[in-house]
Amino acid sequence: MNKSRNKLTVIIGVVVLIGLGTSLSYGGWFGDLFSRLSGQKPLQEKRIVLNVDEVVVDPSAYQGTITVTGIVYATDTGQKLFAIIDKREYERCKTITCATKYLKVRWDGNLPVKEKKVMVIGNLREIEITTTSGKRKEYQLAAMEVK
Numbered sequence: 513m514n515k516s517r518n519k520l521t522v523i524i525g526v527v528v529l530i531g532l533g534t535s536l537s538y539g540g541w542f543g544d545l546f547s548r549l550s551g552q553k554p555l556q557e558k559r560i561v562l563n564v565d566e567v568v569v570d571p572s573a574y575q576g577t578i579t580v581t582g583i584v585y586a587t588d589t590g591q592k593l594f595a596i597i598d599k600r601e602y603e604r605c606k607t608i609t610c611a612t613k614y615l616k617v618r619w620d621g622n623l624p625v626k627e628k629k630v631m632v633i634g635n636l637r638e639i640e641i642t643t644t645s646g647k648r649k650e651y652q653l654a655a656m657e658v659k
Contacts, residue, residue, distance in 0.1 A: 597615075618653070
């Protein structure tokens, strides 16, 4: 009886250790708890960094918080906006003036300088713009953080 109880205890211990190891490696509630207690970001909070061109082609495909990297193309301090272009295009061209696509970023902090590489974390918002030729819709990235 004692031997079978010891075997059962060992089996349960091994199953628990495998479960904990799997949780740490692949996420799960224990992995998230461990990550939070250790100060690391949980797996679900790690973000994929997008390029400007990926977002501009189909902005409605991105819901929730996204991270976009790019090069500052223009700034407008009065409207608290700056625009970013795809960093790959900038690297090919070596100048900001050859960009054909850009993404406007709304940011309440200090605006970055032109030609600076930035990483922006925020949410895409569809905005209605009134111009002299009428109203149109565009997407802007409402920034929560700019690095």
